[in-house]
Amino acid sequence: MPYNHIALIGLGLISASIALAIRRKHKTVKITGTSRSIDTRNKARELGLCEVCENTKDAVKNADLIILCVPVGAMGSVFDEFAATLKEGATVTDVGSVKVEVIASIMPLLPFGVNFVPGHPLAGTENSGPESGFDSLFDNRWCLLTPIKQCPEASVQKVRSFWEGLGAKVDEMDAEHHDLVLAVTSHVPHLIAYTMVGVADDLSNITKSEVINYSAAGFRDFTRIAASDPTMWRDVFLNNKGASLEILGRFTEELTALQRAVRRGDGDLLFDYFTRTREVRRKILEAGQDTDQPNFGREKNN
Amino acid sequence: MPYNHIALIGLGLISASIALAIRRKHKTVKITGTSRSIDTRNKARELGLCEVCENTKDAVKNADLIILCVPVGAMGSVFDEFAATLKEGATVTDVGSVKVEVIASIMPLLPFGVNFVPGHPLAGTENSGPESGFDSLFDNRWCLLTPIKQCPEASVQKVRSFWEGLGAKVDEMDAEHHDLVLAVTSHVPHLIAYTMVGVADDLSNITKSEVINYSAAGFRDFTRIAASDPTMWRDVFLNNKGASLEILGRFTEELTALQRAVRRGDGDLLFDYFTRTREVRRKILEAGQDTDQPNFGREKNN
Numbered sequence: 001m002p003y004n005h006i007a008l009i010g011l012g013l014i015s016a017s018i019a020l021a022i023r024r025k026h027k028t029v030k031i032t033g034t035s036r037s038i039d040t041r042n043k044a045r046e047l048g049l050c051e052v053c054e055n056t057k058d059a060v061k062n063a064d065l066i067i068l069c070v071p072v073g074a075m076g077s078v079f080d081e082f083a084a085t086l087k088e089g090a091t092v093t094d095v096g097s098v099k100v101e102v103i104a105s106i107m108p109l110l111p112f113g114v115n116f117v118p119g120h121p122l123a124g125t126e127n128s129g130p131e132s133g134f135d136s137l138f139d140n141r142w143c144l145l146t147p148i149k150q151c152p153e154a155s156v157q158k159v160r161s162f163w164e165g166l167g168a169k170v171d172e173m174d175a176e177h178h179d180l181v182l183a184v185t186s187h188v189p190h191l192i193a194y195t196m197v198g199v200a201d202d203l204s205n206i207t208k209s210e211v212i213n214y215s216a217a218g219f220r221d222f223t224r225i226a227a228s229d230p231t232m233w234r235d236v237f238l239n240n241k242g243a244s245l246e247i248l249g250r251f252t253e254e255l256t257a258l259q260r261a262v263r264r265g266d267g268d269l270l271f272d273y274f275t276r277t278r279e280v281r282r283k284i285l286e287a288g289q290d291t292d293q294p295n296f297g298r299e300k301n302n
Numbered sequence: 303m304p305y306n307h308i309a310l311i312g313l314g315l316i317s318a319s320i321a322l323a324i325r326r327k328h329k330t331v332k333i334t335g336t337s338r339s340i341d342t343r344n345k346a347r348e349l350g351l352c353e354v355c356e357n358t359k360d361a362v363k364n365a366d367l368i369i370l371c372v373p374v375g376a377m378g379s380v381f382d383e384f385a386a387t388l389k390e391g392a393t394v395t396d397v398g399s400v401k402v403e404v405i406a407s408i409m410p411l412l413p414f415g416v417n418f419v420p421g422h423p424l425a426g427t428e429n430s431g432p433e434s435g436f437d438s439l440f441d442n443r444w445c446l447l448t449p450i451k452q453c454p455e456a457s458v459q460k461v462r463s464f465w466e467g468l469g470a471k472v473d474e475m476d477a478e479h480h481d482l483v484l485a486v487t488s489h490v491p492h493l494i495a496y497t498m499v500g501v502a503d504d505l506s507n508i509t510k511s512e513v514i515n516y517s518a519a520g521f522r523d524f525t526r527i528a529a530s531d532p533t534m535w536r537d538v539f540l541n542n543k544g545a546s547l548e549i550l551g552r553f554t555e556e557l558t559a560l561q562r563a564v565r566r567g568d569g570d571l572l573f574d575y576f577t578r579t580r581e582v583r584r585k586i587l588e589a590g591q592d593t594d595q596p597n598f599g600r601e602k603n604n
Contacts, residue, residue: 073569122516126583142516171515181512184502189520191564192494195557197579199549200486202556210483211582212589213473214424214444218491220586221523227583230576237564237572247501248561252554254504255497259550262493262539267375270539274532277499280513281428281529284522287514 001026002158003064008033010069011044016133019049021166034059044130056082068094073235076105088113099146099175101239115155118146126227139167146175183243193225303328304460305366310335312371313346318435321351323468336361346432358384370396375537378407390415401448401477403541417457420448428529441469448477485545495527
């Protein structure tokens, strides 16, 4: 563990899991943390996640590593509260799903002698709040770092080994590329899932209990995705606008082509398309990124 | 168990699971079955699923209940092979995801003295083939029956108690309504998932390994849905064209509105939409249709 004192800014699912994952192996590291909400601070205290402080300035005092775990739209203003009080040599990182805009909001506020290493652990569930955290959330999951050119390589390496210590695999890429990759693999899929669940909720000739009881595999997965934290996702779209719109445009184009095939009864086109996408799934299983257990590994009686 | 001899036409995931679920409790019921593919017949024999016959006529000989477990586009032609050889008093049912078109293809071929009770168990995984079957697939899942007016109530009740004996809950509805409900809860979500996976596979500025390694929760779920059997899904869309296009139209409308909100930076609209859909998820959990285990109940190290 390359840090003696870690400060968690925001106390939700991710920071709670970070605290629990640190504690698995490192009993002596000091962990402080805070949240804007008094309820969340109280819950974190009850759970014994870390030393809970009343404000960000107290939480970051003398910290070696400060992890910003707030929605991407709040990163800049929250950082501004305490940036000037950071000790020289401290490192700041974050867990935001968007990198270009977060870098743009943090860098102008960064004090001399403090380094910022933007990060994004690809892990989470649809649940929110400190009580949703668990210590194995990052095990075998990727954490992407998007280092800034002027940041010393040693600082990046320390953040890398911090995440590896939590069980994650670490990769580095350019921030713009990160935002495009995530638009495809996460952001647009979420928007689509939200949309489909909204459509179902709106239909007047189908009762809500029918939608709920007869939610087959496809839709059930969508509702899970669409249950994620609304503030976090609003901020993702507002802050990754360019890449999201680019991927949405491509999605609409493809969907229109498939819709036309349905209308015309072009079975060959549908069959070929569905065969090609099946291959992508096979490769994800091979890469160990998911399980092929029956019923998706869920308990069968739920 | 209201039948002494059950014939399975088609030997995929669903019929294998039916055979295994029958055997859990009913050791003496005769189960025969067949598949068009010699490989599938051999695999079913190896697995000891049932008495495997070389053709449909042999499989249905003297059967009390015949279950059509082939893609919906093949129901009519497969039924035509053996319809005339069915014994009087036999009942035919099916497991197709579409009901109006299946009824339209079966009814003109139905011999006097044989009843058809259309059915659809809402259960399955993204895997195919007899080796993917398991005996608890239908436990606590819904099976929808869409009875035809002229069918005697006693026949419907027997099919109902058959499915209940396999662990399922049974509900009845009109065939047209079924097709609309399923277009929302299953068919269109599948088409959307296929589309999103296709978009990712097409992007030239993102490598396939990036898509595969960094497939976060949203996309990973889509690839699972998009891994389902291509023949089955081609047939679903060709045979539930009206309802699918109706729901796709509504989906595109809603998505366009959200896309516009992203472009304009309308955070309030996004936040309200994402909050509303979260509620649908909460109700599905309350109805016991899914689990909220961390990491979606998947093994954490996979």
